[in-house]
Amino acid sequence: MAFGAFSGETVVIEQPRRRSRAALWLLLPGVVYLAATYLAPLVSLVVTSLKTPDLTNFDIGRYQYAFEIGNYGHVIATYWPIILRSFGYSALATIFALLISYPLAYFIGVTLRTYPLWQALALILVIAPFFMSFLLRTLAWKAIFADEGPVIHFLQSLNILPANAHLNGTPFMVIFGLTYNFIPFMALPIYTSLERLDLRLLEAGSDLYANPGSTFLRVTVPLSLPGVVSGTLLTFIPATGDYVNASPQFLGSTQTAMVGNVISDTYFNLQDYPSAAALSIILMVLILIPVAIYLSVTKTEDLL
């Protein structure tokens, strides 16, 4: 058939590449900053994690330089159930935050698009909690869910909870607190993706026989994936290391301790610096593994 006339015009669009010395100089402050704030503490952390107790000074908290790899085996053997729990709580909180944030972000970024004033207001409401310290907000939840508080009373009056029930200190409260505290971190990146979504593509989907559900799964979701990936990482990584929500002073109890609580405990109370450092490094490596798998599965470099 026809069209031969244009078959010659094959346009290959190359990513523009620039090389210049100026770019390297501009990179310098960033490199120095990273070296100072990331590399130095990391080296110090690794060195600390390999120390052994100081044999010449038996005071608590005195350690000497060594190469004691056994510290790692020791903390894993002691704390693996807590490490596992941390990942479980964090994964659940990430899933709940995603389930709540996606519809919220869709509503603000797509449904409210024709009402810019309402859209701005809704965005402010999502950010509003940041105006108050998250410690105070988490304590407020502790009061709301207290044994003598309104929520428990209400649920007891409906016979949903037994007379001696309590919520604070349970895994439910810790996961609730994590979910609550990380919703803005999940919602904002997803909003950013959905706000840019070209609605004409959804029209094209419906024109091509896709029902609304199918259009959502095949067009909306893939195009908002970059936001979902950022939001998930911004929630999962800090939530796994979080030590506020799970601590007994806030929503948790000793039964709900997460790895952050253990690190804080071994460091401040036991002054067992090598164990705290070893746990921190284990946590870091364990987070990197699922994140790397997640990123390779969602192939963000293709989507961003």
Added chain:
Amino acid sequence: MAGASDDSGADLELVGITKQFPGFTAIENLNLTIPAGSFFALLGPSGCGKTTTLRLVAGLESPTSGRILIGGKDVTDTKPHQRPVNTVFQSYALFPHMTVLRNVAFGVSRRGIPDPLGRAHEALRLVELDHLAGRRPAQLSGGQQQRVALARAIVNRPALLLLDEPLGALDLKLRRQMQLELKSIQDEVGLTFLHVTHDQEEAMTMADTVAVMNRGEIEQMGAPEELYELPKTAFVANFLGQSNLFTGPVVSSGENSIIVEIAGTKLEVPKERAQRHSGTVTIGVRPEKLTLLTTRPVAASGVNVLGPGVVTDVSFSGVSTQYLVEMPGVGTVTVFAQNMVFGPVVNRGSEVWVSWTVEHGFGLADDERLEERSEAV
């Protein structure tokens, strides 16, 4: 719907369609029937409601009132994905996260028709783009994207294909080639094409039937030659090519023709070519139908003469030369003369007469005095 994917195309019928946006009526009581298998062009200036009309047919907007029938079936209340219609969008709207192949296979997959990828390859071969099947839309040129959009719609063999200024982004040469390609694809697949454009030349070269749309209403509809030779309104007379228009009272009405007086000169128009036969009327004649004369012609029946006037501008454009003649009391008259001899026949400042055969004149339906003079500039 899957059942409607037969290869024959279907009639489209718009019955009394009105579409109002808040505070604005985009379409006013539109009635239109497009027979199955035809190539129909909707022609009109930007903002006249062409895209809105297509969106109504595709189901992306719902009419304020009126019914839409496709192949005799009322689809007014059905959702877009249930209509046997595909659109080549003005913006292409290709899915950026899918390859060209997946884009084209999308509609076929959704309908559960077997071998979507095979069919997509076939459609891509039709538009000569199969070798780029693995690319993303962002890696294609504008013209290539446009052909992918076309393949993505045609692969579904819709009863009705809607094209919203699909050639708008192409340069002139590519556009002319694509017009011929589209026409031959339509011949080949035999579908009903509803093609929207603001380019009158495009509409005339491609379509069997052209409807000229203005301010949400269809002014005139017919075969391209018919619209050109016998425009019924000043809008059509000037939107489709150029026209010389004159307004004056009908001074006498004979058996076959009316006589209209323009600035003291009596001009004759055949009755069957005039929409109105009394009162003040606007009559017209195409610039290429005029003959330029340097001496007052002898009065003859069957010929209208206007003049004398003064040539104010001569512009040479290859095959023809355009003369602007200032006629006292009438205005500027445009004449296109074929370049049969070397150089212009007359020069600026010459005194000339123009004449035309009575059969070439036409009378318009507009009853107001024209607000805008002939656009012939």
